[in-house]
Amino acid sequence: MNQKKVAIIGSGVIGGGWLARFLLNGWDVNLHDPDPEAERKISEVLANARHALPMLYEMALPAEGKLTHCATLEKAVRGVAYIQESVPERLELKQEVFANIQAHCPAEAVLASSTSGFKPSELQQGSHRPEQIMVCHPFNPVYLLPLVELVPSKATQDAQIARAKDILTSVGFYPLHVQKEIDAHIADRLLEAVWREGLWLIKDGIANTEEIDNAIRYGFGLRWAQMGLFETYRIAGGEAGMAHFIAQFGPALKWPWTKLMDVPELTDDLVNTIADQSDTQSGALSIRALERLRDNNLVAMMRALKQQDSAAGQLINAHEKSMRQIAKPSQKMQTIQRNVPVDWTDYNGHMNESRYGQVFSDAADAVLTNLGMDEAYVAAGHSYFTVETNIKYLEETHASEDIMVDTELLLAEGKKLKLAHQMKRVSDGALLATCDQFLLHVSLETRSSCVPLSPVANAIRILAQ
């Protein structure tokens, strides 16, 4: 079984998203989809993913894996460590595909379905190895959003679940282990509740699609992106506590607020009303343009949460840390290799001068990490502060370009540290900017300069020899 090889069965938006996430995390991918359009569809999703995913990280992702289009299911699943099924949402079709997969795949490979509605026990019906099968339900865009609902049935093996969690986490997903199987898992049940109420609001002429979207994105959507429902309400409950807050809701839940007791009939009229409203709201942008807008917003918000080390941003930081390697310190070293994210550009269409400063600040951090200044060293009360920088901006840099920094250690003596950085474009090696940087070692207690302690002092001594 190849430890970093995955089979993707089905190449729609969801299958393509799985493929992109694995490929960009350095996995080889076997794709099987008899659809003659598969190659075109995949290349569109991949283009989006290559634009957006690398922007989430302050370091380069591993080199892309190899993508192989396989004419047969058999060829696709043979010897792989993980198989993700994303064929259309018909139970008999999925059961048939699973039977074919299990006839050829390793018994210990993870075998997961993207189904949004079916339970794993339904997928397992008729299987000769039901213990291998589970649901791993992702969210669009799969290459950016971390959530995967991992739903086993009682028949699914524990070892299988553990393997799936490890693999999903290693490519940046958050596997949410759903303890009990249920139709539509968790998130889609919540989504459907809102969708149904939204249909009523439109049908009754209370609000149109744009007004409903604005009611979400200017209000509770912003709350939910970072805390969800219950933690938000815990705050609303205040000092009185959660039990008091919920008990208050008793009468409200019985008010005649919503029409949720009933399902609106999707007549042609209602379908056309919604489609027309949506055209008015978003018709000026193509689907591709909307995707780019969505992805750029997601990248910017997830990077903001990353900077706060909170919610989805905390997941990205943990993923990044799992990939980071600490180099040995040396006089000359490569300190940065990364992608330029969309939130770094300004009205001139290029990377703002302050972000050059950020890259060089990160380059200095890489040197300090190599010298042994880790989180524990800072937590114990010492760090380096930058005293002066001189930056020369030589070439423009744009969003989604790959850049690197070579750093020379000019001086490391007592509390002084002088660095010279060169920022280059990866594609052609062009020199983009230079930076001379002067740092002082400080006590975080007195906020005054002082000589470094071990292991930093040691590393500097060894370097000097």
Added chain:
Amino acid sequence: MNQKKVAIIGSGVIGGGWLARFLLNGWDVNLHDPDPEAERKISEVLANARHALPMLYEMALPAEGKLTHCATLEKAVRGVAYIQESVPERLELKQEVFANIQAHCPAEAVLASSTSGFKPSELQQGSHRPEQIMVCHPFNPVYLLPLVELVPSKATQDAQIARAKDILTSVGFYPLHVQKEIDAHIADRLLEAVWREGLWLIKDGIANTEEIDNAIRYGFGLRWAQMGLFETYRIAGGEAGMAHFIAQFGPALKWPWTKLMDVPELTDDLVNTIADQSDTQSGALSIRALERLRDNNLVAMMRALKQQDSAAGQLINAHEKSMRQIAKPSQKMQTIQRNVPVDWTDYNGHMNESRYGQVFSDAADAVLTNLGMDEAYVAAGHSYFTVETNIKYLEETHASEDIMVDTELLLAEGKKLKLAHQMKRVSDGALLATCDQFLLHVSLETRSSCVPLSPVANAIRILAQ
């Protein structure tokens, strides 16, 4: 009627949020609440708001208005332009408060209720000036989230609605005009649908509070914070179009996915289960700490959307633009006065060096704006690019401090521009950093340097004389 004076009736979390939003936008506020705890409660909300709201803007907000605690309702509402009622959610109480208000307030003042459930026509019952009354329903934290559901009844005057919209927009709200009144307006109907389904998931042991929150904030919560429901689904529908996508939903809506046909009974057992799960999830943090966490995340995400000029960020940019004044160019000028946001600090607990660079980059932009380089000038194909900066970091700067920059124009000759900036702390005038900056005027078409055109060339000529 005092054009920038508001009366806040009721000082809970919602009333306090209204108060803070108006006060920090330069309005004088009369507060009336007979609760002896009112002063303490308000001061807690104000402390949160003073920490968070100024961080949304790249400029200083107006000087804070004057807060007056009024012993009587009569004193609070006399002569004000806007009155916001946020008393407990009991219809008879609200009707009584409205009668008292209307006995003393100007007939042309906006008179709005924060009610989350009642319709304006219900609030208007028995009023002798029903045309003055409407619902303006905000979302917690009111000082940060832009959404206000503005719900008039048929009796509410158009002039009154227009006045309310103007005032709300001027303090950074997004008034969503709900065309038809309905119990619980729009957003709370969607929220209640999810809340009800969430209760079922807990009751049936499918997921606990933390798992449900994670299912939201790692997945669709991130989508909804920027696009909402329908635009997100428009993308999911792809090229086939929205009508095709919705029609597909027909059968799914009738699947036995959710228990929404029924209301779970809030037994003591269920209430305690939820409270216990919430304690396990978030009990390590006090409500104050959770509020700070929430607000810092909101600030960071809203600033990210602001940088993308999208969703809630677009609203903040528009609000900021409405407040900005362009100064006459001069040899020495104050170019920046602003607050340091939470997303500008690093592991040393102070403002990262790159953000000093950003402040100086913004200072240069202010000079260029004063010289006549506006959006039209850039759109027509010319701009200034920074060629070199030299920054000396003299003192540390921390989140939520107010800073300012004084800029001297050292040289403006042909295509060259040299600036010297001094960044100072507002509270004590301490010099925090200096920056020498060298810029060149460029053609955005050729990306090469060239002499500036009018009106920039003119402004430089006049300055030289």
